[in-house]
Amino acid sequence: MRRLHYHQPAACWNEALPLGNGRLGAMVFGGAALDRLQINEDSVWSGGFENRVNPSAGEKMPLLRELIAQGRIREAEQLALRAFTATGDNERHYEPLADVLLMFPENGPGFNLHNVRNLAGQDMRKCTPPETEAYVRSLELDTGLHRVSYRLHGRDFSRECFVSAPDQVMCVRASGNTFDVLLRRGMQVGRLAAADARTVVLSGVTANRGISYACAVRVIRGEAEKIGATLCCRGDNDLLIAGATSFRFADPVQAALDLLDAAEKKGYDLLKQRHLADFTPIMARCELQLEEDAALDALPTDERLRHTVEGENDPGLINTYFQYSRYLLVCSSRPGSLPANLQGIWNQEFEPPWGSKYTININTQMNYWPAEICNLSEMHLPLFEHLRRMLPHGRDVAREMYGASGWVAHHNTDIWGDCAPQDSYIASTVWQMGAAWLCLHISEHYEYTGDRAFLREYYPIMKEAAVFFLDTMTEDRDGWLSVSPSCSPENTYIMPGGERGCLCSDAAMDTQILRELFSAVVRCGRELGEDTAVFEAVLPRLRPLKISPRGTLMEWGQDYMEAEIGHRHISHLFALHPGKQIICGQPELFAAANATLERRLSHGGGHTGWSRAWIINFYARLLDGEKCWENIIELLKKSTLPNLLDNHPPFQIDGNFGAAAGIAQMLLQSHEGVLRLLPALPECWCAGTVRGLRARGAYEVDLRWDQGRLTEAMITAGSDGVLTLADGRSIAHRSGDRIRVTAERLIIAGKQ
Numbered sequence: 001m002r003r004l005h006y007h008q009p010a011a012c013w014n015e016a017l018p019l020g021n022g023r024l025g026a027m028v029f030g031g032a033a034l035d036r037l038q039i040n041e042d043s044v045w046s047g048g049f050e051n052r053v054n055p056s057a058g059e060k061m062p063l064l065r066e067l068i069a070q071g072r073i074r075e076a077e078q079l080a081l082r083a084f085t086a087t088g089d090n091e092r093h094y095e096p097l098a099d100v101l102l103m104f105p106e107n108g109p110g111f112n113l114h115n116v117r118n119l120a121g122q123d124m125r126k127c128t129p130p131e132t133e134a135y136v137r138s139l140e141l142d143t144g145l146h147r148v149s150y151r152l153h154g155r156d157f158s159r160e161c162f163v164s165a166p167d168q169v170m171c172v173r174a175s176g177n178t179f180d181v182l183l184r185r186g187m188q189v190g191r192l193a194a195a196d197a198r199t200v201v202l203s204g205v206t207a208n209r210g211i212s213y214a215c216a217v218r219v220i221r222g223e224a225e226k227i228g229a230t231l232c233c234r235g236d237n238d239l240l241i242a243g244a245t246s247f248r249f250a251d252p253v254q255a256a257l258d259l260l261d262a263a264e265k266k267g268y269d270l271l272k273q274r275h276l277a278d279f280t281p282i283m284a285r286c287e288l289q290l291e292e293d294a295a296l297d298a299l300p301t302d303e304r305l306r307h308t309v310e311g312e313n314d315p316g317l318i319n320t321y322f323q324y325s326r327y328l329l330v331c332s333s334r335p336g337s338l339p340a341n342l343q344g345i346w347n348q349e350f351e352p353p354w355g356s357k358y359t360i361n362i363n364t365q366m367n368y369w370p371a372e373i374c375n376l377s378e379m380h381l382p383l384f385e386h387l388r389r390m391l392p393h394g395r396d397v398a399r400e401m402y403g404a405s406g407w408v409a410h411h412n413t414d415i416w417g418d419c420a421p422q423d424s425y426i427a428s429t430v431w432q433m434g435a436a437w438l439c440l441h442i443s444e445h446y447e448y449t450g451d452r453a454f455l456r457e458y459y460p461i462m463k464e465a466a467v468f469f470l471d472t473m474t475e476d477r478d479g480w481l482s483v484s485p486s487c488s489p490e491n492t493y494i495m496p497g498g499e500r501g502c503l504c505s506d507a508a509m510d511t512q513i514l515r516e517l518f519s520a521v522v523r524c525g526r527e528l529g530e531d532t533a534v535f536e537a538v539l540p541r542l543r544p545l546k547i548s549p550r551g552t553l554m555e556w557g558q559d560y561m562e563a564e565i566g567h568r569h570i571s572h573l574f575a576l577h578p579g580k581q582i583i584c585g586q587p588e589l590f591a592a593a594n595a596t597l598e599r600r601l602s603h604g605g606g607h608t609g610w611s612r613a614w615i616i617n618f619y620a621r622l623l624d625g626e627k628c629w630e631n632i633i634e635l636l637k638k639s640t641l642p643n644l645l646d647n648h649p650p651f652q653i654d655g656n657f658g659a660a661a662g663i664a665q666m667l668l669q670s671h672e673g674v675l676r677l678l679p680a681l682p683e684c685w686c687a688g689t690v691r692g693l694r695a696r697g698a699y700e701v702d703l704r705w706d707q708g709r710l711t712e713a714m715i716t717a718g719s720d721g722v723l724t725l726a727d728g729r730s731i732a733h734r735s736g737d738r739i740r741v742t743a744e745r746l747i748i749a750g751k752q
Contacts, residue, residue, distance in 0.1 A: 003138050003139060035148070053397055077502065085424040096350065141320070164275040200230075214255070219239055288688070332344035339368075361437075372445065393420075487503055568611040601615070613658025671696065674724045738750050
């Protein structure tokens with residue numbers, strides 16, 4: 001049983017533990033005198049959609065491109081800020097839904113919950129009586145159950161909670177306590193009402209006349225009395241919590257009450273059975289088992305992390321971290337939910353960092369890197385549904401800003417699928433690759449699943465993203481097709497005369513993304529019998545990868561120096577990962593990619609969690625297991641919170657997802673058209689197993705190794721085809737065949 005566990009309540013939000021069903025999320029603190037369940041619902045966003053395209057953009061685009069071509073960068077950037085910054089310049093942001101507060105007056109004499117004003121700063125440990133004994137709070141990753149237990153004044157107390165996907169409610173069972181239940185939403189104004197003798201509802205509207213929301217709490221078992229809007233519970237009680245918004249429901253209050261009504265009819269025990277039947281099989285699909293130290297495994301998670309930070313080798317912690325990252329994706333992205341945002345689904349701020357939006361110059365994409373390889377393919381679906389929301393707005397932006405057909409998105413989007421430029425940060429605002437990069441996930445999903453119906457449904461979206469660049473690319477003085485305006489997110493270059501700039505034509509990342517996009521359109525189009533000639537013709541006209549005099553990959557079309565050598569974005573290595581353009585058998589490019597990484601790291605690179613996670617993936621693709629391990633340790637030391645969430649800082653979930661993908665890439669790679677088994681195994685992972693990884697070609701792979709060498713692989717084929725290993729061995733198979741691989745043999749071992 002993989003779990004996180006602690007011997008004290010959460011001191012702050014960064015120590016609370018997450019639950020979720022994709023749509024509804026909770027951070028649970030586990031206090032003994034005061035417990036806080038901080039609730040999120042994925043569609044609680046401020047404002048509504050508005051067309052923010054700057055009306056001057058279309059008229060001034062030719063001038064902007066000309067200024068860039070002439071090297072008049074300062075003038076170009078001044079024009080871009082005036083003519084291309086959107087009006088208004090910010091998209092909508094994500095907000096919390098509510099706090100459900102459980103107050104245990106008999107456990108904390110003199111503590112008055114009504115005097116709590118700053119919940120964000122409330123330390124639950126200070127609300128815990130010093131005589132509390134045998135305290136344990138835990139999160140079981142295989143079941144999605146959060147538990148708290150302790151002894152106080154000679155009595156045993158316990159609570160259990162989970163968030164159900166089948167029934168779309170949060171369920172809480174509290175035993176041994178007398179407690180009050182209060183529902184509030186920070187300092188925001190909302191209407192608090194008692195719907196009946198056992199139910200309270202909080203409703204209102206988000207900032208900027210946005211989305212209407214409702215959160216409802218009901219006691220369904222045990223003694224309870226409603227006093228005002230407080231539910232006073234005695235003894236053993238079961239609670240249900242539901243949330244709804246006008247994004248999905250005409251009447252959010254009624255929708256929340258309907259969810260409670262339906263769940264109450266089942267009762268807590270059946271709700272739990274249904275939750276476990278849904279959740280446990282998903283988590284059981286894939287598991288990493290490195291050698292564990294029983295003494296370390298028994299330590300509380302925060303202490304175990306501290307031991308690792310202090311230099312103790314604990315591969316067993318990686319087992320938990322890997323499964324936790326899978327758990328987080330299951331909890332924040334389920335079919336029918338919105339995609340995982342910058343914080344997955346968990347956010348306590350009304351004005352969160354970066355709006356807790358979808359930042360699509362790497363962060364949202366990184367959220368979904370583990371979806372396919374870690375056997376969570378259906379968790380990828382909310383991202384594709386969101387592309388549908390973006391598509392009509394992206395068409396409008398393409399037409400109004402660029403005079404082009406197809407569709408385009410810049411470096412952020414929100415709940416409405418806004419595709420116009422976000423903010424006025426010249427190093428990222430006028431970057432055209434958001435839709436292009438996101439559409440690569442369509443081809444990835446198809447390559448892993450072989451789902452032709454999915455491809456037929458979503459191929460037009462990917463094709464339209466490529467059409468935009470057919471209309472907007474221009475031929476440069478060297479004859480290459482060029483993107484302008486361009487930038488290398490979110491970096492700044494220094495020209496030979498000392499002038500700094502961000503805008504350019506043909507940043508390396510743009511060309512690399514377009515090579516992947518046009519290749520995917522051609523490859524997938526052929527699968528569907530489409531005419532792809534116009535897209536094929538573009539590929540030889542895209543600028544190839546270039547190596548600088550320093551032996552590194554060039555980041556811009558010209559050999560400029562970086563203003564910040566250790567920058568967190570390493571965008572010019574897109575071709576290495578997640579791209580497929582730098583592969584084994586290319587020693588010059590491998591050496592240049594390695595030199596690029598070393599240059600970044602030697603100047604302080606990898607200082608954010610997601611950047612460090614990307615570096616793990618880079619080194620996995622470079623087949624360097626020791627460097628992968630070094631960077632995993634650095635991620636745990638510098639960018640991991642006590643609850644194992646990623647720290648940008650502040651908390652950002654992409655590092656968890658990126659690291660899990662990197663760990664999987666260390667064990668299995670399939671991007672070269674062959675299966676490479678244990679390609680980047682560090683020495684300290686000398687023995688282990690992994691079960692349920694996925695590979696392109698619709699394969700499921702189990703691996704076992706000892707003393708750093710593969711002892712056996714069992715590969716299940718999801719379609720008819722030919723399996724080819726990196727060592728050149730191959731075998732034809734039928735769908736459902738199980739293929740046994742050892743150092744000596746490659747045979748069909750039977751059917752699934």
